[in-house]
Amino acid sequence: MIKLKYIVSLLVVATFFTNCAKRGTITGGPKDTIAPKIIGSLPANFSTQFKGNEIKITFDELIKVKDVTKQLIISPPLKKQPIIVPQSSASKFISIKLLDTLQENTTYSFNFGQSITDNNENNPYSQFKYVFSTGNYIDSLSVVGKIKDAYKQKPDNFVSILLYDAKTFTDSTVYKETPLYVTNTLDSLQLFSLENLKEGSYQIIALKDKSGNNKFDPKSDKIGFLNEPITLPTSTAYELELFAEKPQFKAFKPTQESNNKLYLGYEGKSKNLKVTAKKRGESIPLRMTKYPQKEKDTVQLFFPKMELDSLEITVEDGSYTKSFTSKLKNLKSSDSLKIIAKTQGVLSFRDQLTLTTNTPIDKIDVSKMVLRNKDSVAVNFTAKYDEYHQEIRFDFKKEEEEKYTLELLPEAITDFYESKNDSLQFEVNTKLLADYGNLKVTLSGVKRFPIILEVLDENGEVLYSKASQKETAMLFETIEPKLYTLRVIYDDNGNGIWDTGDYLAKRQAEEIVYYAKLLDVRANWDVEQDFNLD
Structure with missing residues (x-):
C-alpha cells in the first residue's frame, strides 16, 4: 500500500512538471544592468608618496578592458605606455605596470573612459579614474570649459585638451613636446574638465589629435588656442575654438x-x-x-x-x-568635345540652364543657338562661358509651368582643339512659383561688417548665400521647400569666403554664428525669421 501511494505520488509530480514545461520556458531572470564595482586597489586610490611600478585594481566580478589605447587618458602623459592586463580576456583585476620614471612631487591620473565593462553584459564602469601622487599631497586644482568648431555646427568628439607650463612654452612646443596635463572631451559632449592640477600659469591648447601622440600635426589635426596663458586657481570657464589650418601653397x-x-x-x-x-x-x-x-x-x-x-x-x-x-607618353585616350546638360528635368527659377563640356571652349556662336518655349516661340537669352568650371550658362526670363528646348545647331561651339559640335537638343521644365517658398531673414546684434549670410541644407551644404556691407534684412526667393540651417560669417578680410585660422600667426578663424534651430520652408510659404547674433 505504501509503495503504491509512493508510485502514484511520483506520477502526480511528474505530470505536474511535464504540464509546467509545456506552458512556458525558463527565462534566466532579468538582464544584468549593473556596472562592476571596485572592491580594492593596491596602492589605494588617491595615495601619496607613490614609489612603486605596479598598480592592481580588484573588482567584484569578471571584467574586460577594451579599446584601452584609445580610451585611457594618462595625465601627465608618460613617454612609455604602461603594460595593462587583461585586454583580451576576462579577469577580476586590472594590472598596470609602469615602464616610465615618474616625476617627483607630481599628481598622476589614469582615466579609463568607457574601457572597463563587465564580462557578461558589457555594462561600463564609466570614467573610472585612478589617482596617486609621488609627493606628500594630491594636487586639487581644476580648469573647466567647452570646445566648439570654428566652421561646423557640431564639434568633433574626443578632442584633447592640453596644458603646458607657460614659463617654458614657445610657439614650437605644441609640435615637439608632450603637455604637462591632458584630458579628452567625451563622445558628443563639448565640455572638458582638467583636474588634479598644480597652482601656476599654463598655456592651454585644444587638439583633434588624429595620431594620438599629444603633438600638433597641421596636416591632419585641428587646433584651438587662447592668445594669453591662464592662471590657476581660477573660476573662469574657457572656450576653445578648433580649426583646421590651410597649409602654405604647394x-x-x-x-x-x-x-x-x-x-x-x-x-x-x-x-x-x-x-x-x-x-x-x-x-x-x-x-x-x-x-x-x-x-x-x-x-x-x-x-x-x-x-x-x-x-x-x-x-x-x-x-x-x-x-x-x-x-609625355602616347596613351590610348584623348579628350574630345562632349557637351552634356548639367541642368536636367526641372529648372528652378533661381538657377540657369547650364551645359558642361569635356574640353575647354574657344568660341560660342549664339547665332547658331535657339531657345524655344512649348509653343515653339523663340525666347531671348544670353550665354556666358565659365572656363575654369567648363560651363556654359544660359540666362533668360522663366515662366511658370513652361517647357524650354535649347537647340545647338552644328558648329555653334568650337573647342580648344578646333572640334565643333553636331546638332544637339536639351529640354528643361519649370514648375509653379507656388511650388517654392520665400525666406526673409532679419539680422540683429551684428557686431561688424562685411558679413555673409548662408542658407544650408541638413547635410551642411551651402545652397544660397548673400553678402552684405550694411544690410540686415535679406530675402531668398523661390527656394526649394525643405529644412534649412542659417549661419552668418563675419568676413573680416572682405574676400567673400570664410577663412580659417593660423596658429603661428596667432590668428583665429573668422567668426561664424549659427541659428540654433532648423527652419521649415514649405511650398507657397513666406517665412520671416529673426536671427539675433548676440
Missing part, C-alpha cells in the same frame, strides 16, 4: 591623364594660381580648368595636340614658384 608634379591633358594637384590655399608650359624652350598654350570633383585640390591642364615630348611646367601662386618636367 604644387605636386603633374600626372598625364590623356594625350592632351595633365592633372596638377596642390595643397594649401591658392591665391592667384598661374601655370605655364614650355617645350624645348618654346612657350606652349595651356588651358587650366577645375577638376570636376570639388573636394579635390586639383586642376586640369589641357595642352595642344602635338608630337609628344617633355613639357616644362611652371607653377606660380603669389610668392611661390616651382617648375616640373613632365615626360
Whole structure:
C-alpha cells in the first residue's frame, strides 16, 4: 500500500512538471544592468608618496578592458605606455605596470573612459579614474570649459585638451613636446574638465589629435588656442575654438591623364594660381580648368595636340614658384568635345540652364543657338562661358509651368582643339512659383561688417548665400521647400569666403554664428525669421 501511494505520488509530480514545461520556458531572470564595482586597489586610490611600478585594481566580478589605447587618458602623459592586463580576456583585476620614471612631487591620473565593462553584459564602469601622487599631497586644482568648431555646427568628439607650463612654452612646443596635463572631451559632449592640477600659469591648447601622440600635426589635426596663458586657481570657464589650418601653397608634379591633358594637384590655399608650359624652350598654350570633383585640390591642364615630348611646367601662386618636367607618353585616350546638360528635368527659377563640356571652349556662336518655349516661340537669352568650371550658362526670363528646348545647331561651339559640335537638343521644365517658398531673414546684434549670410541644407551644404556691407534684412526667393540651417560669417578680410585660422600667426578663424534651430520652408510659404547674433 505504501509503495503504491509512493508510485502514484511520483506520477502526480511528474505530470505536474511535464504540464509546467509545456506552458512556458525558463527565462534566466532579468538582464544584468549593473556596472562592476571596485572592491580594492593596491596602492589605494588617491595615495601619496607613490614609489612603486605596479598598480592592481580588484573588482567584484569578471571584467574586460577594451579599446584601452584609445580610451585611457594618462595625465601627465608618460613617454612609455604602461603594460595593462587583461585586454583580451576576462579577469577580476586590472594590472598596470609602469615602464616610465615618474616625476617627483607630481599628481598622476589614469582615466579609463568607457574601457572597463563587465564580462557578461558589457555594462561600463564609466570614467573610472585612478589617482596617486609621488609627493606628500594630491594636487586639487581644476580648469573647466567647452570646445566648439570654428566652421561646423557640431564639434568633433574626443578632442584633447592640453596644458603646458607657460614659463617654458614657445610657439614650437605644441609640435615637439608632450603637455604637462591632458584630458579628452567625451563622445558628443563639448565640455572638458582638467583636474588634479598644480597652482601656476599654463598655456592651454585644444587638439583633434588624429595620431594620438599629444603633438600638433597641421596636416591632419585641428587646433584651438587662447592668445594669453591662464592662471590657476581660477573660476573662469574657457572656450576653445578648433580649426583646421590651410597649409602654405604647394604644387605636386603633374600626372598625364590623356594625350592632351595633365592633372596638377596642390595643397594649401591658392591665391592667384598661374601655370605655364614650355617645350624645348618654346612657350606652349595651356588651358587650366577645375577638376570636376570639388573636394579635390586639383586642376586640369589641357595642352595642344602635338608630337609628344617633355613639357616644362611652371607653377606660380603669389610668392611661390616651382617648375616640373613632365615626360609625355602616347596613351590610348584623348579628350574630345562632349557637351552634356548639367541642368536636367526641372529648372528652378533661381538657377540657369547650364551645359558642361569635356574640353575647354574657344568660341560660342549664339547665332547658331535657339531657345524655344512649348509653343515653339523663340525666347531671348544670353550665354556666358565659365572656363575654369567648363560651363556654359544660359540666362533668360522663366515662366511658370513652361517647357524650354535649347537647340545647338552644328558648329555653334568650337573647342580648344578646333572640334565643333553636331546638332544637339536639351529640354528643361519649370514648375509653379507656388511650388517654392520665400525666406526673409532679419539680422540683429551684428557686431561688424562685411558679413555673409548662408542658407544650408541638413547635410551642411551651402545652397544660397548673400553678402552684405550694411544690410540686415535679406530675402531668398523661390527656394526649394525643405529644412534649412542659417549661419552668418563675419568676413573680416572682405574676400567673400570664410577663412580659417593660423596658429603661428596667432590668428583665429573668422567668426561664424549659427541659428540654433532648423527652419521649415514649405511650398507657397513666406517665412520671416529673426536671427539675433548676440
